[in-house]
Amino acid sequence: MSFDLLFPFIILITLVVYLIYTRNKFEKNILNTYEKKFEKWKENSSSNSEKKQECKQLVGLIYKEGYNITVELLDDSVSATIQRGKFKIKDK
Numbered sequence: 001m002s003f004d005l006l007f008p009f010i011i012l013i014t015l016v017v018y019l020i021y022t023r024n025k026f027e028k029n030i031l032n033t034y035e036k037k038f039e040k041w042k043e044n045s046s047s048n049s050e051k052k053q054e055c056k057q058l059v060g061l062i063y064k065e066g067y068n069i070t071v072e073l074l075d076d077s078v079s080a081t082i083q084r085g086k087f088k089i090k091d092k
Helices: 004-045 076-086
Strands: 060-065 070-071
Touching: 070 076
Parallel strands: none
Antiparallel strands: 060 070
16 A cells, blocks of 8 residues: 555645534624524614504594584494593694
């Protein structure tokens, strides 16, 4: 067996092992960096805020008959709120 090719082969094997090791270390480092940035983004993200807007819901109709105003309720759960006078008038 020739020993003249053994030395370059050993150098090649050690170089390949070293490059595989450094690439794995680099990939783990990059992955950890992006995970940290993602966690920081999740903390500062405005999409995670619990600001849910309530949807408008039709609960009644208002009619004008001459000089009288009639409120016809479709949902009786708001009658107490209307009787207490807790409502807003919005002009368009």
